[in-house]
Amino acid sequence: MKKALYQFLIELTNKRWSSILLKKFVQSRLSQKCIPSYMKVYEIDSNEIEHEISYYPSLHEFFTRRLREGVREIQGGEKQFVSPVDGTLAEAGTVTPNLMMQVKGKDYSIQEMLGNEEIAKKYVGGSFLVLYLSPANYHRIHSPIKAAVEKRWELGLHSYPVNEYGLKYGRETLSKNYRSIxxxxxxxxxxxxxxxxxxFVNSIHYTNDHHHWNKGDEIGYFTFGSxxxxxxxxxxxxxxxxLSVPTPIKMGKIIGQMKRG
Structure with a gap:
């Protein structure tokens, strides 16, 4: 029963009024009492959490928690890419000549997703990977490789569910939801x-404004599953x-190799 309630509130809610109410609740001290049951429902390992449960004043603060130092290993060398998040590697494929990618049997326009045809064309024939974060996951985002930030932009006004059902039955959620690229x-x-x-709109928050990222550096976090x-x-x-698809994956695990460089 509790799991069904959490799934409804956190994974499936998308109406503006209900999102606003939920946001206020999870950021309030009242929500602190939900943390133990939340951990139990989603089988969250307390040994990985940076602080004791009592440290977190709200469910929101717990949801955006950091991990204890050393519980994730950043694998490989300078030519290996690692997963930027904990989650599920849900899909892997190739961008088609007509700028499409397929996820859960549905086609998505990467031109629409990126909002820029010129940039989209750069990735024709290239690889894509989709990583889904559930409410059980650690929600901090890290750099998959040592790199320089060339450009960053935001698109979309609303956010609908991106869980398994949202991807399967939603209307182009990956290319229409609020997104930061x-x-x-x-x-x-x-x-x-x-x-x-x-x-929520603006559910992606940055903690790193540096132009150069080292592999494994924290760059931001999701307010809710994404x-x-x-x-x-x-x-x-x-x-x-x-790796197989789909498969659970941890931040820092090798997802691929650089072909040149």
């Missing part, structure tokens, strides 16, 4: 880090053959 230049080429909001999409230019990325 960062283009990065690494040693082997360019890539995109697309952060897709799930509920999705990260990575795009790589053609001929610059080789997917980690040891």
């Amino acid at each position: 960062t283009e990065l230049k690494h040693k082997g080429g360019d890539m995109l880090l697309v952060k897709v909001g799930a509920m 999705t990260v999409i990575l795009f790589f230019e053609k001929g610059t990325f080789h997917f980690n053959d040891d």
